[in-house]
Amino acid sequence: MSRHSILPGQPVTALFLLHVGSMDARLIGLSVERHWKHSVRLASELESARVVLVDCDRPGVEAAFERLSPHPRIGVVCYAFHPKDHSQRFPNRVILGKPLNLEALPSILAKAAHDSARTIAAPSLRRAAPLTQPAPPTIQPGSEEPPRVPIVTPASPVPAVVVAAAPIVQAELQPQSGTTAAPPVSAPQADPPGSLGHGVQTDDERDLCGALEDLPAHPVHPLPDKIFFNPDNYLIGHLQRAFDQASSTGRPHLIAGLPRLIGVRLQPASICVTDFRDNQLRPLSMAQLPQTTARIVSASTLSHISNHGTTWTTEDFFWNVAAWAARGRLPEGTDPYQPVRLRAWPNFTKVFMSPHALRIVALWVRTWASPIDVAARLGIPQRYVFSVYASARFAGLIDARKPRAATVEARTATPTQPTTNAAPPAQQQQQQRPSILSRILRKLLNAV
Amino acid sequence: MRSERARHNKIIFSGTVGAGKSTAIAALSDIPPVSTEAVASDETAKLKRTTTVAMDYGVLNLPDGEKVMLYGTPGQERFSFMWDILSEGGIGLVLLINNANPDPLADLQGYLSAFKDFISSTAVAIGVTHMDSSETPNLENYRAKLAELGHHPIPAIFRVDARSRDDVAMLVKALLYTLNPGLIDA
Numbered sequence: 001m002s003r004h005s006i007l008p009g010q011p012v013t014a015l016f017l018l019h020v021g022s023m024d025a026r027l028i029g030l031s032v033e034r035h036w037k038h039s040v041r042l043a044s045e046l047e048s049a050r051v052v053l054v055d056c057d058r059p060g061v062e063a064a065f066e067r068l069s070p071h072p073r074i075g076v077v078c079y080a081f082h083p084k085d086h087s088q089r090f091p092n093r094v095i096l097g098k099p100l101n102l103e104a105l106p107s108i109l110a111k112a113a114h115d116s117a118r119t120i121a122a123p124s125l126r127r128a129a130p131l132t133q134p135a136p137p138t139i140q141p142g143s144e145e146p147p148r149v150p151i152v153t154p155a156s157p158v159p160a161v162v163v164a165a166a167p168i169v170q171a172e173l174q175p176q177s178g179t180t181a182a183p184p185v186s187a188p189q190a191d192p193p194g195s196l197g198h199g200v201q202t203d204d205e206r207d208l209c210g211a212l213e214d215l216p217a218h219p220v221h222p223l224p225d226k227i228f229f230n231p232d233n234y235l236i237g238h239l240q241r242a243f244d245q246a247s248s249t250g251r252p253h254l255i256a257g258l259p260r261l262i263g264v265r266l267q268p269a270s271i272c273v274t275d276f277r278d279n280q281l282r283p284l285s286m287a288q289l290p291q292t293t294a295r296i297v298s299a300s301t302l303s304h305i306s307n308h309g310t311t312w313t314t315e316d317f318f319w320n321v322a323a324w325a326a327r328g329r330l331p332e333g334t335d336p337y338q339p340v341r342l343r344a345w346p347n348f349t350k351v352f353m354s355p356h357a358l359r360i361v362a363l364w365v366r367t368w369a370s371p372i373d374v375a376a377r378l379g380i381p382q383r384y385v386f387s388v389y390a391s392a393r394f395a396g397l398i399d400a401r402k403p404r405a406a407t408v409e410a411r412t413a414t415p416t417q418p419t420t421n422a423a424p425p426a427q428q429q430q431q432q433r434p435s436i437l438s439r440i441l442r443k444l445l446n447a448v
Numbered sequence: 449m450r451s452e453r454a455r456h457n458k459i460i461f462s463g464t465v466g467a468g469k470s471t472a473i474a475a476l477s478d479i480p481p482v483s484t485e486a487v488a489s490d491e492t493a494k495l496k497r498t499t500t501v502a503m504d505y506g507v508l509n510l511p512d513g514e515k516v517m518l519y520g521t522p523g524q525e526r527f528s529f530m531w532d533i534l535s536e537g538g539i540g541l542v543l544l545i546n547n548a549n550p551d552p553l554a555d556l557q558g559y560l561s562a563f564k565d566f567i568s569s570t571a572v573a574i575g576v577t578h579m580d581s582s583e584t585p586n587l588e589n590y591r592a593k594l595a596e597l598g599h600h601p602i603p604a605i606f607r608v609d610a611r612s613r614d615d616v617a618m619l620v621k622a623l624l625y626t627l628n629p630g631l632i633d634a
């Protein structure tokens with residue numbers, strides 16, 4: 001916290017949400033109300049703002065910048081899934097990666113406001129040139145030199161990957177992400193029905209499972225912090241508390257204080273009910289929700305939500321919400337070198353499927369193995385295994401009580417050498433003869 | 449285990465009358481599924497007019513021109529003599545259990561036992577259908593049953609709507625990864 005805290009005597013930053021989806025607006029509004037009262041206030045109009053926030057992934061971002069051109073002294077903070085892509089379009093903008101780092105945002109806003117206020121810049125230079133317009137004369141095509149404009153850019157624009165590993169406020173994945181990415185959350189077409197677990201393509205992978213480097217095959221201590229997430233800082237932690245209270249009291253419990261409700265009921269069947277739409281749940285699950293953001297309350301019934309909401313089995317709901325929080329990380333306290341097993345397959349016709357999830361599960365229901373081992377045996381990055389682990393943990397599908405007999409199995413199966421070039425047995429078999437199984441699989445993956 | 453080359457390219461769909469075998473095959477097949485429906489002369493006719501009492505099949509056309517046959521087994525016990533012949537050399541079993549039946553857990557046990565040899569040399573993936581209308585037993589009850597039966601490896605079991613191609617394809621994918629978690633898919 002101290003790294004990002006606002007300096008004493010610094011004024012409250014008036015923030016205008018110039019170009020931001022409705023879900024982002026709500027979450028930022030909540031953060032202002034509950035955590036940033038002394039550092040940020042929301043301005044109701046552009047003219048009274050000292051800084052604005054712009055989501056570059058939403059269509060119409062050029063028009064948003066147009067509105068800014070008469071106001072060179074207003075600071076601008078942009079954010080996007082792939083800041084690098086946008087930094088070419090808008091070379092002089094501060095572009096943060098999604099998900100936004102909530103802890104850091106107030107001070108970034110304050111700095112942008114401060115820097116712009118000091119800068120007396122020509123509006124035409126401050127405006128980012130849309131791609132269709134000719135470049136300013138000072139820039140040669142292909143020139144290495146960035147255009148020199150009198151704007152103070154932050155010392156280190158935050159790269160997407162770094163910010164993505166930090167606590168977050170909001171993010172939405174773009175199923176067919178590209179330069180014309182759909183806006184997050186608020187757009188009805190943002191999330192096609194199939195995107196809750198199927199057809200996950202490589203372009204989305206870093207958003208789904210981060211970009212963590214693999215750990216070594218042999219235990220290292222201490223483990224790097226960045227491989228872990230603290231569930232208490234995410235929706236999954238609140239859900240777990242609601243679940244625990246529902247099971248200890250026998251009564252349904254609600255998570256209150258969010259823009260919509262989520263209820264957990266364990267009898268007669270264990271279900272979660274919510275009036276969040278499916279395409280809102282993912283960004284909400286990825287968002288950092290400090291403990292005080294929401295409260296768990298007892299309810300006599302969930303019928304007021306279930307009438308117009310969606311009902312999930314708790315297992316499926318927890319699987320998804322945990323996967324979206326984890327993004328390729330492990331819950332804090334997990335030993336990635338400890339052998340475990342999955343006690344069952346998750347319900348893959350309904351739950352979110354991260355890359356390689358099927359093969360990870362197929363292996364893990366039959367073998368005691370640590371997350372590190374599973375990745376080594378399948379020859380895949382560990383973050384995909386961490387994602388499955390995190391989901392399975394919260395869905396109650398991890399079996400950590402290894403029977404004695406299984407120790408031998410796990411030992412013999414664990415490679416004693418670093419496994420960089422040791423293909424898993426299954427894969428070696430695969431390479432020897434072209435497989436009908438592979439071809440059927442390809443057909444199903446392409447056609448579904 | 450036989451080599452894959454010697455196997456016929458076929459996937460067997462089995463399960464009780466009305467579980468959704470014909471529907472699942474139709475959902476997945478690249479050709480209109482061929483059904484050799486016999487006229488149901490007994491109670492099943494009243495139960496469901498189009499139910500499979502003989503067998504049906506569909507085809508998955510692979511990009512290289514190869515075909516994978518999708519065979520549905522006759523649902524009725526009195527046709528069970530055909531199951532061994534049908535499944536001979538098959539890639540694996542997709543078992544559909546109708547959750548609306550009076551005792552679906554007993555159905556599960558019965559079918560796993562009837563296909564015991566086939567499953568032990570191949571694999572099984574289980575789809576529980578009609579869960580939209582019948583919520584119980586739930587997946588956890590099925591898993592408990594599978595644990596009791598001591599199946600290893602633990603079979604994939606999903607909530608499935610046989611009318612959904614995605615759901616049926618997911619069962620087949622799980623079957624393939626159960627056969628070989630190291631399958632290359634790209």
Ligand SMILES: Nc1nc2c(ncn2[C@@H]2O[C@H](COP(=O)(O)OP(=O)(O)O)[C@@H](O)[C@H]2O)c(=O)[nH]1
Pocket residue numbers: 463464465466467468469470471472496498499500523576577578579580581608609610611
């Ligand atoms: N509501 C519902 N109907 C289903 C489901 N699965 C299959 N059906 C329907 O159940 C009926 C029986 O399916 P069918 O494929 O003929 O069963 P078969 O006897 O196993 O071949 C058909 O009308 C299907 O559309 C399901 O999950 N939910």
Ligand SMILES: [Mg+2]
Pocket residue numbers: 469470471498499500501504520
């Ligand atoms: Mg039929």
